[in-house]
Each structure stands twice: as structure tokens, then as C-alpha cells.
Amino acid sequence: MSVLEAHGLTYHAQGKPLVTDASFRLEPGELTMLIGPNGSGKSTLLRLALGLLAPDVGEALIDGTNVRTLSPVARARKAAHLPQTRPLAWPMPVRDVIALGRFAYGAAPGRLAAEDSAAVARAIAACRLAGFEDRAADTLSGGELARVHLARALATEAPLLIADEPVAALDPRYQHEVAQLFAHAAHEGRGVLTVVHDLPLAARYADRLIWMKDGRIVANGTVEETMTAARLADVFGIAAKIERSESTLTLSVIGPA
Numbered sequence: 001m002s003v004l005e006a007h008g009l010t011y012h013a014q015g016k017p018l019v020t021d022a023s024f025r026l027e028p029g030e031l032t033m034l035i036g037p038n039g040s041g042k043s044t045l046l047r048l049a050l051g052l053l054a055p056d057v058g059e060a061l062i063d064g065t066n067v068r069t070l071s072p073v074a075r076a077r078k079a080a081h082l083p084q085t086r087p088l089a090w091p092m093p094v095r096d097v098i099a100l101g102r103f104a105y106g107a108a109p110g111r112l113a114a115e116d117s118a119a120v121a122r123a124i125a126a127c128r129l130a131g132f133e134d135r136a137a138d139t140l141s142g143g144e145l146a147r148v149h150l151a152r153a154l155a156t157e158a159p160l161l162i163a164d165e166p167v168a169a170l171d172p173r174y175q176h177e178v179a180q181l182f183a184h185a186a187h188e189g190r191g192v193l194t195v196v197h198d199l200p201l202a203a204r205y206a207d208r209l210i211w212m213k214d215g216r217i218v219a220n221g222t223v224e225e226t227m228t229a230a231r232l233a234d235v236f237g238i239a240a241k242i243e244r245s246e247s248t249l250t251l252s253v254i255g256p257a
């Protein structure tokens with residue numbers, strides 16, 4: 001189990017503040033979803049939290065260690081990262097793309113120890129990719145390829161899973177399956193932080209929502225605590241109807257506010 005903490009992360013590019021004074025804590029056992037409009041700084045915040053960008057101010061810690069001091073291998077053993085853009089260098093078979101998730105353990109395609117092969121097999125099963133293993137990855141549909149990249153991240157079996165829009169290309173059934181997969185990973189003890197744009201999906205599955213607007217975290221709490229029509233209008237500029245029954249909150253987006 002690992003804990004990710006961000007303290008006052010601030011980052012500028014070309015004189016413009018992209019992220020300002022962002023602090024949060026990602027706990028094991030919690031599915032945290034990061035939401036906010038296009039350009040509000042979500043991807044930049046994830047990259048700062050992972051140490052892929054150097055903050056101007058503040059720091060991100062994994063288990064008390066500044067992420068910028070971790071080697072790429074040490075970081076990969078702590079945190080799996082599914083970036084928003086996922087380039088494929090060449091048309092590798094699906095199994096080999098997923099096996100790249102094991103590089104931090106010394107594995108490479110064609111050189112997998114038994115535990116690497118077992119982790120790859122678990123990721124293939126979790127992402128429902130059985131039957132695709134030998135396909136060249138560049139022949140897959142957009143949604144199939146998205147599941148391969150997710151499987152690569154899952155194959156790391158790192159205690160933290162940080163994903164940027166993992167369900168964007170997926171059909172509704174797979175969106176729910178992936179959200180359930182993330183919830184399951186979290187409730188097994190991982191810390192899971194994922195960007196999503198689908199607000200009803202976030203309302204349904206998130207244990208915690210972090211709301212971003214103009215580079216700042218403007219709310220951080222449970223769905224019940226933070227999901228209000230007023231906040232949706234303020235952060236996203238949308239009118240929405242929220243219905244609360246005993247244990248569920250249902251969100252219907254009506255349109256622009």
C-alpha cells in the first residue's frame with residue numbers, strides 16, 4: 001500500500017499559471033476521480049504528482065519520498081501511469097505491449113519471469129482482451145487499443161494507479177466495466193486517481209472527487225459532499241438535475257447553464 005501526497009503544487013508555462021497551489025492526498029482503498037473542464041490543469045496536475053514535471057513551488061511525495069528524487073524504475077514500481085496520449089512506437093503484438101508494463105521488474109517482451117507472465121495474464125483477463133494477444137496493436141479499434149493500454153498499466157500491479165481519461169474511447173458497457181475495475185483495484189487496497197469527463201460515471205463510482213477549475217482545486221470530498229447543481233454550474237457551466245435517494249445520487253446533465 002502506498003500514499004501519494006501533493007503539497008502546494010504550482011506550475012507555470014510561458015508565463016501562464018497552469019496549476020496553482022494544488023494539495024491533495026491519495027489514500028489506499030479510495031477511488032478518486034479528478035474532474036474539471038478542458039484546459040483546467042488536470043493532466044498537468046497528474047504529471048506534477050508523478051514527478052514527470054518539476055513544480056515551480058510545492059512537492060509531491062510517495063510514501064514520504066519526493067517523487068522527483070525517485071528513479072524511473074523506482075517510480076514505476078510505486079505508480080502505474082496511463083497517460084492521455086498513448087503513442088505506439090511500432091506494431092507490436094498486444095501481449096508484448098502489455099508486457100511493457102513489467103519493465104520495472106526487469107522484464108521485456110520475450111523475457112518474462114513467471115510472475116511477469118502471471119501479471120500480464122491477469123491484466124488481459126481484467127481488460128477482457130483474451131483472443132487479442134497475438135493481434136498487431138495497430139490493427140485494433142480505438143476502444144480495443146485503449147483497453148490494451150489500460151492492461152499495460154494494470155500489469156505493473158503497482159500500489160498506485162494514475163490514469164488520464166481511461167474511458168474516453170470506450171463504449172458505455174466498457175466505461176462501466178473499467179470504472180468497476182478501478183473501484184475494485186481501489187477497494188483491494190490500491191490508491192487510484194483517474195481523470196474522467198463523464199460526470200454521471202464519476203457520481204456513480206468515485207469515493208472522492210477532486211474538482212479543478214482554472215488550475216486550482218476548488219473542491220475535494222465525497223460525491224455526496226461535493227456534487228451540487230451550484231458547483232456544476234460554477235465549474236463546468238452546465239445546468240444539471242441531481243436526485244438523491246437513500247444511498248445513490250443520480251445526475252442528469254440538462255445542458256449549458
Ligand SMILES: Nc1ncnc2c1ncn2[C@@H]1O[C@H](COP(=O)(O)OP(=O)(O)OP(=O)(O)O)[C@@H](O)[C@H]1O
Binds near residue numbers: 036038042
Ligand atoms: N507546455 C505548455 N505551455 C503552454 N501551455 C500549456 C503547456 N502545457 C499545457 N498548457 C495549457 O495548460 C492548460 C491545462 O492543460 P491540461 O492538459 O493540464 O488540461 P486538462 O484539464 O487536462 O484538459 P483536457 O480536459 O482538455 O485534457 C491548457 O490550457 C493547456 O493548453
